[in-house]
Amino acid sequence: MEQRISLITLAVRDLSVSRRFYLEGLGWTSELDVPGEVLMIRAGEHLVLGLWDRAAFEAEVGAVKQGEGVPPVTLAHNVAAPDEVDRILERARELAAGPVDGPVRRDWGGYSGYFADPDGYRWEIAVNPGPIGQLVLPGDRSS
Template sequence: MSKELPAPVPRLTVITLGVADIRASIAFYDALGFSRRLKATGEAVAFYDTGGPVLALYPWDLLAADARLPDNPRPSTFRGVTLAWNCASREEVDAVLAFALGKGAKLLKAAHESDYGGYSGYFADPDGHPWEVVVAPGIEVGEDRRVHLAE
């Protein structure tokens, strides 16, 4: 008689971005101030502590091959995914956007009041991955840099 295993606990642990030039992407994310870990991987893959899920950078073609997906054509339009940098205040949103642009990010949308009572703007990393920089009602950024959601 087989014993049924308990359902696994869902969790998001790593977000991996496919990048065209890993050296340039490492320089960009280093410049943003994310803390790189497992540096022994060199330029094969880069891992960053984000205060939540790990951010990984991996060459686009190798990531596609690993997932058994076609490498081409690479999308030049919206991919249906954004990353977010939640902030504690509107002033922090403005500061983060200015900081990212100063490190080579491209502005996608200037910070603005949102229809849900928040404040946000968007930048793109060197490979066009969009990041929302946002302060939103019900989402608090704690002293631990982690996001805390209201019940």
């Protein structure tokens, strides 16, 4: 696994409030804006900040930590092919990272799975076939 982060995703209680703060307040520009669901903002050359409606976040990742549960943030490592997802998740299993979930084909068209680091932070290993997925991969992916 390369040493990099592709996306930082934050679960938010009110996406419209977060949208106003980041886009209008800070003057940032969105790369993808799906009202009521997700807002993605380019945060670096190969880094995207995702603000995700908390209910949708919990439906895919798990209950937001309020005492017990998953911390309300995921770190993503995007790759170009499903076999890379499989290989990295298998390596996580070998390292006894836990839990390791997936990989699965996602409703949004991607292929991903999760593993937890020693503190319970979830890493998503993903192939994202859309424009955001190409944005976060290193190298020239325009061809």
